[in-house]
Amino acid sequence: MFWALFLLPAWAVAGSACLRLCLAAVRAAATAPEAAGDDRALTLYEAAFLSGGPRRVADLTLVSMARQRRLLLAHTGWATVVDPRGRDEMERSVIGAIGPGGQSRIAPVRAAAAGTEAVRGLADRLVGAGLAVQDGAGSIAAGVRRVRLAALAVCALAALALALPVPSDLPDRLVALWFALPLALTLGSLLIARMEVHPYSRWASPAGQRLLTALTRRPGAPADDPAQLTAVALLGVHAVGEPDLRAAFAHRERYLEEPAAPGH
Structure with a gap:
């Protein structure tokens, strides 16, 4: 019965992961259709959050300000404030994250702006409207990832139980x-899960996903999208058409220390 020592954790891992996925699905299904606002239009900030979370909102704000020439995003990965007057709370959060010097690397600005009260307020409003999940860690997408890992763990435990040269009272x-x-x-x-709730989203509830789908199928750009930023909100900075802007964001995840001069 030595193999049973591996079977018990296999059941524990599998059962726990599947239970958490079921709970996430129940929470998602608990959103009332009438409270979810299926007939409302998403703003760009809302679409960015539902598509990619807080950091997507920060990315959208940076790109929007750069295209309006109120923020300079250099290909070296630095952000410089041109117009210090933010037109909404998101822009003011980005300017505040850059700091009083008016210049900073994009990576820490993005991280700081994603954690501001403005973004948290946006998240709370979307959760209250039934368009976003309460917590990204408790979403269906996270539950699916846990179940996949549990399946791999069960296979690994089974292989280990069969590979160990320990006498067993049962055939392999x-x-x-x-x-x-x-x-x-x-x-x-x-x-x-694949049949019932696919595609999986870490941030958007089923109602939020329906609005995102409607936004992608809607002809033309929303009224608050003068610079055609919908693609950035939905797909991220990879959808930026300008090579210089793409180069600026290429530095966001791999900066080490701030040099003495930005070298714009």
Whole structure:
């Protein structure tokens, strides 16, 4: 019965992951259709949050200000304030994240702006409207990732139980059959999730995903999108058409120390 020492954690991992996925699905389904505002139009900030979370909102704000020549984003990865008067709370958050010197690397600005009260307020409003999930860590997408990892863990534990040269009172095929049960639980949960709630979103509720889908199919740009920023809100900075802007954001995740001069 030595193999049972591996079977018990396999069941624990599989059962816990599947239970958390079910709870996430129940929370998502609990959103009342009438409270979710399926007929409302998303602003660009809302679309950015539902598509990519707080950092997507920061990216959208940076790109929007850069295209209006109120913020300079250099290809070296530095942001310089040109117009210190933010036109809304998101822009003021970005300017505040850059600091009183008016210049900073984009990566820390993006991280700081994503954690401001303005973005948290946006998230709270979307959650209250039934368009966003309460917490990205408790979303269906996170639950699906946990179940996938649980399936891999079950396979690893089964392989370990079969590989160890320990005498067993059961033949290997029966031991493998016992491990096939928690594996079937995880794979069945993934199949049901695929059929019922795909595509998975870390930030948007099912109602929020429907509005995002409507936004992608809507001809033309929203009224608050004079610079055609919808693609940036939905897809991120990879959708930026200007090579200089793309180069500026290429530095956002791999800066080390701030040099003495930005070298614009």
